[in-house]
Amino acid sequence: MLIQQTITKLQNLHLIGMAKGFDDQLSSVAAMSLSFEERFGILIDQETTYRENQRLKRLLKTAKLKFNSCVEDIDYQHNRGLDKSQMASLVTCQWIEKGVNLIMTGLTGSGKTWLACAFGNQACRQGKTVLFQRLPLLLEELQISHADGSFRKRLAQLAKCDLLILDDFGMAALTIQGRSDLLEVIDSRVGGRSTIVTSQIPVENWYGYLSGGNPTVADAILDRIISGSLRIPLQGESMRKLRK
Structure with missing residues (x-):
């Protein structure tokens, strides 16, 4: 329940990339072997990539x-x-x-x-x-x-x-x-x-x-x-x- 609440809060904060990345890490055996810093860094990268992709979609749609x-x-x-x-x-x-x-x-x-x-x-x-x-x-x-x-x-x-x-x-x-x-x-x-x-x-x-x-x-x-x-x-x- 706590995990789902965390994902929901991330989505409510419009951190969609991090929410998806966090959900993916929960089912990844490889992610479990990483340190907290490494896992958090991956989440930041995923959020950055998500926002860049969304911005590109908006720019192409407007163009x-x-x-x-x-x-x-x-x-x-x-x-x-x-x-x-x-x-x-x-x-x-x-x-x-x-x-x-x-x-x-x-x-x-x-x-x-x-x-x-x-x-x-x-x-x-x-x-x-x-x-x-x-x-x-x-x-x-x-x-x-x-x-x-x-x-x-x-x-x-x-x-x-x-x-x-x-x-x-x-x-x-x-x-x-x-x-x-x-x-x-x-x-x-x-x-x-x-x-x-x-x-x-x-x-x-x-x-x-x-x-x-x-x-x-x-x-x-x-x-x-x-x-x-x-x-x-x-x-x-x-x-x-x-x-x-």
């Missing part, structure tokens, strides 16, 4: 990544122009800590979104907050938010995450409002927050897509996204075709 991809599964066999030394540097996520942007361009199926989600997953594993957004849908949501008065709140949410993934840049025509909203989103993240932008449009053609009769806004967006950014121009055939 809403399109693919459950990870950096360990990056395909280097097919020639896509990936630089292994650059990829190794990106995996450390130091660029996120410095607030550097990452631009990935390439034809449809080249793996831009998959790779962006892999970096998002890696950032979550390092305790960073991530948010995946398809840019066309995000701009529609922001347009609606102007009507219901939630634009500033939504902008603040986008501004505070450590890594924002804007997928499918250039897939839909920009309205005047959409162009202005995109500038607000990018500007709110300058100076400390990183953004991944994926696009089928080469960077040199972005100005034509963004200008739409307003070169001032286009210049402002490009300056904030491109200045000091890292780039991965993906090459080769569609990965979907190759996998088939």
